[in-house]
Amino acid sequence: MKALLFSVLLVLAGTRLLAADPLKPVAKAANGNDIPHPASTQTTPVTDGGKTIAVPDGMVYVPAGEFTAGTGNSAKKVNLDGYCIGKFSVTNAEYKAFLDDTGTRGTPSYWHGGTYPEGKANHPVAYVSLAKAKEYAAWVGKKTGWKVAIPTADQWEKAARGPKGFLYPWGNSSDVVYADGKLTSKFNFNGVTVAKYLKDEPKKAVTYNNNKSKYFGIKTTVDQIAGYDNSGRATTLSIGANGSVRGWVSHGTYTGFIYTDLFTSLGETGGNTTPVGSYEAGKSGYGCYDMAGNLWNWCDSTIVATNGAEKGKTVNEIRGGSWYAVSNSCRSTSIGEGRAASGAYNTVGFRIVMIPAAN
Structure with a gap:
């Protein structure tokens, strides 16, 4: 009931604020949505608990409240304040806007001549370390005046599992079918x-x-x-x-x-990623895309890895799987996968969160 009420309020309150914004979108997602310039201050109001929240374009709002993180013996109740999170992972075009504005050196290794491969403006950016991802978030915060960060593992998981707490963004099974040479899937x-x-x-x-x-x-x-x-x-x-x-x-x-x-x-071209917004049926109940597959997302939370080459090491957690990962690794709960924060990887990207000031 609460999830339905929130959805109704989101629709009813979805009138765009009319503040002028000279910054043009940097690309279009596969679903036709504009990918706003990361320094854009355009917002849309939503109502949560009697408060009006200004949600940045390109983000969705996850309401305050308790959710269950993890499953089985590792399940725990977590209470989070409301926050906004990227509808999509940060794209090549958005990351280039950051590099161009700041003059930051060091483009991702698959870029050439200072830019991303042709046709990949709306693909998620890879080969970005957590340290660089945090620089990007800080830059967005400086340009907009908002409190911007990389999501914690709990913030990421709540947004991915949606109001019903699914194991995948759309439900409790991967729903993958391969028959007669055709693969049917809700994720990459x-x-x-x-x-x-x-x-x-x-x-x-x-x-x-x-x-x-x-x-x-x-x-x-x-x-x-x-x-x-x-x-x-x-x-x-x-x-x-x-x-x-x-x-x-x-x-x-x-x-x-x-x-x-x-x-x-x-x-050499950033991996077999797909444009953000390619899997409409794969979005979460809160409206986030590609929280299963395409690229892992960095989380600003550390774990002792229990999976992969980093097993036994203290690393930053990554969530969601990638174009490289097996389907079971793409679920919304932790599988114990992490990477060194200073490293840059062909299967790891990121999205950002914004902690809004409620009115």
Whole structure:
């Protein structure tokens, strides 16, 4: 009932404030929404608990209150003040606006000539460290006068799970189906990449390119890519009915899809990301897109990682999975994944939060 009331108030209060704003949008999302200039001060009012909240364009409002973070034995009740969070992850175009305005050096590694790859203005920016993401948030705050930050893990999770506390932004299962060579999905994960190449370019020539591997330099085709175990047994690239991918990676022998020149070429343009707003059915109950897949989001919360190469290390948590991740890693609760705050990664981006002053 509370969630329904909030939705009604959001619609009724959705009249745009009329303050002039000379800053033009930097791009359009896949769903046709403008991606505002990050220094824009345009807002839309919503009502929460009798208070009027000025929500920045490009953000959604998550109302104050308690929610359940985590599941099972790790579940806990968390009470949060209301906050605004990015509808989308920060895009290449938004990040370029920051770099251009500040003169900050050091563009993401897949950019060339000071700018992002052609056609990727509305894709989420990757290869940005948490430290740089915080610089971006501070810049937005300075330009707008708002209190802007990187979300905590709890803020991120509440926005992703929505008013009903789903395990994925849209429900409690991944809802992925692969049949007759067609993948149906509400988010961008590694199955999307594999399905695309198996359907469109199965005979594309590829080469295993990790020089630590005994398979280094061996050529094959996409439909024959395999992950080899130490005995030489091959697991050929394929997709299960629920979107599970086989032949994606075998770290022991440096084989599988990610150890090919095809994967390297994807990384050189920022990875197989999709434009923000591409998955309408995948948005959360609060209206956030790509909180499953596409790129992980940095969180301003530290954990001792229980998953991945960082296992056992104190790192900053990342949430939501990516185009590289398996579908189960893209759920809204923590899977114990994190990265060093100083590092920049081909699968990690970020979004921002704003703590509003209520009137």
